[in-house]
Amino acid sequence: MNVVETVSAETRLPMVAVVGHPNAGKTSLFNALSGARQKVGNYPGVTVERKSAELALPSGGRVELVDLPGCYGLVPRSPDEAVTRDTLLGRQAGERRPDAVLIVLDATNLAAHLRFALDVLRLGIPTVVALNRMDMAARDGLVLDSALLAAKLGVPVVETIAVRKRGLAAVLEAVEARVAVPRPALPDFTPGDPRKLGREGRDLAKAVTLQEGSASRIGRRLDAVLLHPLLGPVILAAILFLMFQAVFSWAEAPVGWIEAAVAWLQAIVSGLLPVGVARSFLVDGVLAGVGAVIVFLPLILILFSFILVLEGSGYMVRAAFLMDRMMASVGLNGAAFIPLLSSFACAIPGIMATRTIPDEKDRLTTILIAPLMTCSARLPVYAVIIAAFIPAQRVWGPVGLQGLVLFALYLAGIVGAMVAALILRRTVTKGPAPTFLMEMPSYQVPALRDILVGLWLRAGAFLKRAGTIILMVTVTLWVLASFPKVPEGDGRTQVEYSIAGRIGNAIEPLVRPIGFNHEIAMSILPAMAAREVAVAALATIYAIDASDDDTSGLIERLQGSWPLPTALAFLAWFVFAPQCLSTLAVVRRETGGWKWPLFMFGYLFALAYVAAGITFWVSSALLG
Amino acid sequence: MTLDDLPISVPARVAGFGPLAADVADRLVELGFDEGAEVETLHRAPLGDPIAVRVDGATVALRLALARAILVTP
Numbered sequence A: 001m002n003v004v005e006t007v008s009a010e011t012r013l014p015m016v017a018v019v020g021h022p023n024a025g026k027t028s029l030f031n032a033l034s035g036a037r038q039k040v041g042n043y044p045g046v047t048v049e050r051k052s053a054e055l056a057l058p059s060g061g062r063v064e065l066v067d068l069p070g071c072y073g074l075v076p077r078s079p080d081e082a083v084t085r086d087t088l089l090g091r092q093a094g095e096r097r098p099d100a101v102l103i104v105l106d107a108t109n110l111a112a113h114l115r116f117a118l119d120v121l122r123l124g125i126p127t128v129v130a131l132n133r134m135d136m137a138a139r140d141g142l143v144l145d146s147a148l149l150a151a152k153l154g155v156p157v158v159e160t161i162a163v164r165k166r167g168l169a170a171v172l173e174a175v176e177a178r179v180a181v182p183r184p185a186l187p188d189f190t191p192g193d194p195r196k197l198g199r200e201g202r203d204l205a206k207a208v209t210l211q212e213g214s215a216s217r218i219g220r221r222l223d224a225v226l227l228h229p230l231l232g233p234v235i236l237a238a239i240l241f242l243m244f245q246a247v248f249s250w251a252e253a254p255v256g257w258i259e260a261a262v263a264w265l266q267a268i269v270s271g272l273l274p275v276g277v278a279r280s281f282l283v284d285g286v287l288a289g290v291g292a293v294i295v296f297l298p299l300i301l302i303l304f305s306f307i308l309v310l311e312g313s314g315y316m317v318r319a320a321f322l323m324d325r326m327m328a329s330v331g332l333n334g335a336a337f338i339p340l341l342s343s344f345a346c347a348i349p350g351i352m353a354t355r356t357i358p359d360e361k362d363r364l365t366t367i368l369i370a371p372l373m374t375c376s377a378r379l380p381v382y383a384v385i386i387a388a389f390i391p392a393q394r395v396w397g398p399v400g401l402q403g404l405v406l407f408a409l410y411l412a413g414i415v416g417a418m419v420a421a422l423i424l425r426r427t428v429t430k431g432p433a434p435t436f437l438m439e440m441p442s443y444q445v446p447a448l449r450d451i452l453v454g455l456w457l458r459a460g461a462f463l464k465r466a467g468t469i470i471l472m473v474t475v476t477l478w479v480l481a482s483f484p485k486v487p488e489g490d491g492r493t494q495v496e497y498s499i500a501g502r503i504g505n506a507i508e509p510l511v512r513p514i515g516f517n518h519e520i521a522m523s524i525l526p527a528m529a530a531r532e533v534a535v536a537a538l539a540t541i542y543a544i545d546a547s548d549d550d551t552s553g554l555i556e557r558l559q560g561s562w563p564l565p566t567a568l569a570f571l572a573w574f575v576f577a578p579q580c581l582s583t584l585a586v587v588r589r590e591t592g593g594w595k596w597p598l599f600m601f602g603y604l605f606a607l608a609y610v611a612a613g614i615t616f617w618v619s620s621a622l623l624g
Numbered sequence B: 001m002t003l004d005d006l007p008i009s010v011p012a013r014v015a016g017f018g019p020l021a022a023d024v025a026d027r028l029v030e031l032g033f034d035e036g037a038e039v040e041t042l043h044r045a046p047l048g049d050p051i052a053v054r055v056d057g058a059t060v061a062l063r064l065a066l067a068r069a070i071l072v073t074p
Helices: A026-037 A079-088 A107-121 A134-139 A146-153 A168-179 A194-208 A217-226 A231-249 A252-272 A277-294 A297-313 A315-329 A334-342 A347-356 A360-372 A379-389 A401-426 A448-482 A499-514 A518-524 A533-545 A554-561 A564-576 A581-591 A595-623 B022-030
Strands: A015-020 A039-042 A049-056 A062-067 A100-106 A127-132 A157-159 A209-211 A394-396 A437-440 B012-017 B038-044 B051-055 B058-062 B070-073
Touching: A015 A026, A015 A079, A015 A107, A026 A049, A026 A062, A026 A100, A026 A127, A026 A168, A026 A448, A079 A347, A100 A107, A100 A168, A107 A127, A107 A134, A107 A194, A107 B022, A127 A146, A127 A168, A146 A157, A146 A194, A157 A168, A194 A209, A194 B022, A217 A231, A217 A315, A217 B038, A231 A297, A231 A315, A231 A401, A252 A277, A252 A297, A277 A448, A277 A533, A297 A315, A297 A334, A297 A379, A297 A448, A315 A334, A315 A437, A315 B058, A334 A347, A334 A360, A347 A360, A347 A581, A360 A401, A360 A581, A360 A595, A379 A401, A379 A533, A379 A554, A379 A564, A394 A401, A401 A564, A401 A595, A448 A499, A448 A533, A499 A518, A499 A595, A518 A533, A518 A564, A533 A554, A564 A595, A581 A595, B012 B038
Parallel strands: A015 A062, A015 A100, A100 A127, A127 A157
Antiparallel strands: A039 A049, A049 A062, A437 B058, B012 B070, B038 B051, B051 B058
16 A cells, blocks of 8 residues: 555554544544644545544553544545545555544434444444433433443443543543454455444344433424524524624624733834834734734634534534525525535635535535635724724614624625525536435534634634734735835835835736725735735735834724725625635645636636725715 | 425334435435334424424434435325
């Protein structure tokens, strides 16, 4: 086998793969076992996330635990299910064959989950079974004989409640015993007939069930309200509206603290260094640029908290169910709702989440419209422009005008996406009507740990971006905007005279018709690296031209120099603006070529130009 | 009778599949729609489509067009 070995020395520990149905509580168990120590990477060649963590076993030995994508069987129906199958068979590029498998089963839906377990057991890999959600089984009055199940399966069975960290020590002990077992050679594997495995699973479930449970009443009652044909959509709309209002109002205080901290650092650096290039570099370049971006960490964390809670509670699939009919009317599928909602945080995980959409054309359409969902990187841009140009007045009760404008911008993106999907499905991504088929997980209170781990991973990714790509682009822009130095007595400002100013001059004629000025022309190019850089770029450009005793922030500077139609056109541009380079790279990887990313770039660029133009002309005419 | 005609909260059993692509039929089996499995329609989405169906211990959402290919007996 010529598999590329990408694992480093520290990960040459015995590997334990965690597998199970998508709703078995697999990730909760993985989080409970690994906490925040997990590493998130990618499998080579595919954009399937690889989550792993190093664990200490009771005796002091160590293993690498890998959370494989959830699946229903060993016949893959999507790229992420293929990773699970190929890893178990030792065929996944860049991954070792597991030394042991931890199968997670939902005790409340044992028959269906046993079908999958029986198929995995046929591989002969040393196995531990975690019988999870025992708390919900108990609540429903369901009593299972786990010792009998262990005897029948021939592998250790441990009862767990992942969300409450119950049974973890027993899982680790069982895993320890299993990794010590030498792994037999892989049998000649063909996936089992699902009907035959299903019968075996049902017989086995019946045999180990000592007392039948009654289906969860709370779940039924919640569904009666949340899936109600009239109430359901109203509640969904209210949740989404609350989410966007919260992003603005809850973040206000922490954003203020970060702003104050950045200003304090700038003051300290200004006090320590004499006026000159070094001081300008640190204060106007690094601190102004990166500072302008990291103030949005609270907004991004709030948005992700909502998405993680909606996912963890089991509501997300219900939202997909409610939205399916509407999505069908533009040729999409309710399943596309989940990747699209994730795209509000970032288009990259959103596009990666489309892997669960089985139909090829359906998936491609979802990928192409995902960047129209306003990602959190555009939030800094919206936030700055709204704060500068939209008055902070109350419209109705707690609803403010600023939040309302933000909601309208998100809505414009959604409507744009729906129209784009409708057109794409009739032209370039024409194909048979897709179907919608999804399991609805039972409701649960999401574990705080799962939310915190999710936020931790995302905050880390955001700060890493701020520290690398954004810092690099900001510094480059500072250099381009600071040199060559404007000669004494020249009528032009420093930025106008610099290289960046000259590049801006070249672009300006192209964007002048849609109301963009010189500074915007300079900021939209670096915004391709990461969209929040538009804010960092504007902050740097205005900071360089400001006099040294001018301590006003970006917002005051914008208020003084942009007419309102220009600000509105700038907002409209960012509703549709061509997505960042990382998004294009992910689309290339997901679609296997440059054709679709280039197509996406072209159509979004045209949309952004037209939308900004119309906004500028209409608002100029209305505002006189 | 097919699953799309089954009224809400009336239990029935899966009797087989109508004309259906083999991989779709296999996925339905994996989700629990196996011959003999007890099913019950729980909810209809706004405008009647898709529907949420309880099958074994799970709830599965599917469109009417697909439900039409699942045969049930009361």
